Amino acid sequence: MSAAVSTQKAGRIELDDIAIHLPGKVRFEAVRNITTTIAGGEFVSIIGPSGCGKSTLLNAVAGYLQPSNGRLRVDGEAVSGPGPDRGMVFQHHSLLPWRTALDNVAFGLKMSGVGRRERRERAEEFLQLVGLRGFSDRYPAQLSGGMQQRVEIARVLINNPRVVLMDEPFGALDAQTRERMQQLLLGIWGRLRPTVLFVTHDIDEALVLSDRVLVMTHRPGRIREEIVVDLPRPRPEDISVSPEFIALKKRCLALVQDEVRQSLVGGLEVARIELPVEA
Amino acid sequence: MSASALALSPAAASATAPAAPEIPRGGFLAGWWAGLRLDRIALRVLALILCVAFWQAAAVHHLDLGIVTFRFVPAPTEVAAAAWGLFQSPKLFAHVTNSLIRVFAGFGVAALLGIALGLVIGRSRWLEDTLLPPLEVMRPIPGVAWIPLAILMFPSSELSMIFITFMGALFPVLLNTIHGVEAIDRRLIASSRSLGAGRWSVFAEVVLPGALPSVVTGLAIGMGTSWFCLVTAEMIAGQYGIGYYTWESYTLQNYADIVVGMLFIGAFGMASSGLIKLLGRLLMPWYRIQERHA
Numbered sequence: 001m002s003a004a005v006s007t008q009k010a011g012r013i014e015l016d017d018i019a020i021h022l023p024g025k026v027r028f029e030a031v032r033n034i035t036t037t038i039a040g041g042e043f044v045s046i047i048g049p050s051g052c053g054k055s056t057l058l059n060a061v062a063g064y065l066q067p068s069n070g071r072l073r074v075d076g077e078a079v080s081g082p083g084p085d086r087g088m089v090f091q092h093h094s095l096l097p098w099r100t101a102l103d104n105v106a107f108g109l110k111m112s113g114v115g116r117r118e119r120r121e122r123a124e125e126f127l128q129l130v131g132l133r134g135f136s137d138r139y140p141a142q143l144s145g146g147m148q149q150r151v152e153i154a155r156v157l158i159n160n161p162r163v164v165l166m167d168e169p170f171g172a173l174d175a176q177t178r179e180r181m182q183q184l185l186l187g188i189w190g191r192l193r194p195t196v197l198f199v200t201h202d203i204d205e206a207l208v209l210s211d212r213v214l215v216m217t218h219r220p221g222r223i224r225e226e227i228v229v230d231l232p233r234p235r236p237e238d239i240s241v242s243p244e245f246i247a248l249k250k251r252c253l254a255l256v257q258d259e260v261r262q263s264l265v266g267g268l269e270v271a272r273i274e275l276p277v278e279a
Numbered sequence: 280m281s282a283s284a285l286a287l288s289p290a291a292a293s294a295t296a297p298a299a300p301e302i303p304r305g306g307f308l309a310g311w312w313a314g315l316r317l318d319r320i321a322l323r324v325l326a327l328i329l330c331v332a333f334w335q336a337a338a339v340h341h342l343d344l345g346i347v348t349f350r351f352v353p354a355p356t357e358v359a360a361a362a363w364g365l366f367q368s369p370k371l372f373a374h375v376t377n378s379l380i381r382v383f384a385g386f387g388v389a390a391l392l393g394i395a396l397g398l399v400i401g402r403s404r405w406l407e408d409t410l411l412p413p414l415e416v417m418r419p420i421p422g423v424a425w426i427p428l429a430i431l432m433f434p435s436s437e438l439s440m441i442f443i444t445f446m447g448a449l450f451p452v453l454l455n456t457i458h459g460v461e462a463i464d465r466r467l468i469a470s471s472r473s474l475g476a477g478r479w480s481v482f483a484e485v486v487l488p489g490a491l492p493s494v495v496t497g498l499a500i501g502m503g504t505s506w507f508c509l510v511t512a513e514m515i516a517g518q519y520g521i522g523y524y525t526w527e528s529y530t531l532q533n534y535a536d537i538v539v540g541m542l543f544i545g546a547f548g549m550a551s552s553g554l555i556k557l558l559g560r561l562l563m564p565w566y567r568i569q570e571r572h573a
């Protein structure tokens with residue numbers, strides 16, 4: 001574990017002219033020309049109109065999808081499939097309903113052959129890390145949405161991943177819980193320092209959390225602009241009313257709205273597009 | 280570095296969760312009984328008594344409703360007398376054990392084969408395309424129609440009978456297993472692969488437990504349909520079996536005995552299906568919790 005923290009470089013993601021095609025009635029291009037490098041330990045958010053390919057891009061980094069063009073590497077190695085070095089958190093938890101919170105968190109250790117006693121001890125520690133001490137024996141269905149996502153995060157972190165991929169992880173939570181989860185995530189990220197690639201449709205969320213925000217175009221998704229969020233850390237709770245924050249937010253909002261407009265103008269071919277909830 | 284060294288400041292870490300949902304106490308049996316309140320049990324018993332009373336009245340008064348007549352239907356009192364006769368018969372034990380062996384042997388093989396086939400068919404499109412069509416053709420064929428072939432195909436009549444109870448149980452188990460496997464949330468498989476699960480672990484940790492509720496349903500239905508085929512199967516029998524007893528009573532025109540046989544089959548079928556459901560509940564405590572919170 002200490003290696004991942006002390007070497008700043010672990011978790012570097014290189015996307016080099018990535019295109020991804022998805023199967024449908026007709027095979028179509030979901031993202032195109034994605035080129036960017038995410039430094040090890042960096043916190044990067046992706047925003048863009050709904051349906052622009054944010055989840056698709058994340059799924060490719062996770063190894064669920066193969067790019068149809070370009071090179072995708074993590075720490076110099078081509079991604080060839082899913083693995084515990086790249087943890088994934090979805091909008092709705094994907095905990096095993098037949099395992100308790102503790103056993104869900106311990107799952108990754110079980111897969112890597114850690115003995116029962118040790119993995120239970122470490123799972124307890126990680127449950128504590130996400131503020132769920134005392135909930136070990138609950139089944140996922142007995143937890144609230146926010147608690148389920150905490151278990152999900154603990155379950156990913158216990159594998160000491162170089163990269164954590166999050167696809168609108170707090171999108172289904174109420175505003176208060178969401179804010180608490182954001183603070184929790186920032187706290188954990190500050191200590192463990194994995195690279196985080198975070199998809200959201202909430203511009204405030206992206207700006208509060210990230211070092212950098214990638215704004216994507218409408219479909220096929222390309223990178224419209226990279227916005228560096230040079231706000232100091234740790235960020236105070238009232239950061240979202242600071243003039244710098246508001247300036248950044250206006251920029252992001254303008255870009256996203258412009259992309260939504262363009263996707264509606266060219267709308268007939270993307271008739272299935274849904275309007276982003278908060279743009 | 281250990282996670283405890285990372286424990287967050289109390290403020291962030293103890294961001295206590297919203298009011299926690301209740302945990303069921305006293306195990307699931309307590310919960311199961313708690314579901315049946317006394318007044319509802321009383322109502323159910325009363326309904327049964329009323330049915331029997333109606334049957335008695337209809338049989339005694341030779342009720343004739345035009346398309347259906349109770350003139351030849353034995354009354355519950357006659358059936359009770361016939362049942363008493365069967366209970367005192369030295370043959371009862373042989374009837375019951377023979378039938379139990381046939382049903383449980385056929386059901387057991389159907390369970391093993393149905394679950395195994397269902398799991399592989401549910402996981403592989405190629406196997407679905409090659410194995411499912413012939414099975415689908417056999418599915419609508421009733422047990423009675425299998426009798427001649429069953430006699431020709433198997434060396435002993437005992438095996439022919441087990442084959443028919445087997446066919447009765449196979450399809451509910453098979454189809455429910457396939458359905459259970461195919462209904463598994465793809466994200467569970469995706470995220471467990473991201474947590475380091477290989478092919479076998481995905482199968483053992485995700486597919487198997489994920490399909491289990493559906494498998495148990497299939498087993499409970501299959502147990503019922505296996506009993507359902509018992510009379511058909513035991514038409515082949517020489518001398519023992521509840522189904523044989525029922526069929527023989529018909530050929531001998533002992534109407535009260537027929538009803539005794541029918542009730543035996545009904546009771547045994549219900550009890551063994553109930554047993555399967557009970558085992559399912561024991562095996563999947565999480566499932567009821569999930570249902571309750573859904």
Ligand SMILES: Nc1ncnc2c1ncn2[C@@H]1O[C@H](COP(=O)(O)OP(=O)(O)O)[C@@H](O)[C@H]1O
Nearest residue numbers: 022023024030049050051052053054055056057
């Ligand atoms: N399994 C799929 N089959 C076909 N089309 C899909 C599939 N998943 C997503 N799409 C389409 O691909 C595009 C990109 O989807 P996605 O990456 O989920 O967008 P986002 O996460 O940005 O909202 C969308 O237009 C969506 O409708």
Ligand SMILES: [Mg+2]
Nearest residue numbers: 054055056167
């Ligand atoms: Mg998405």
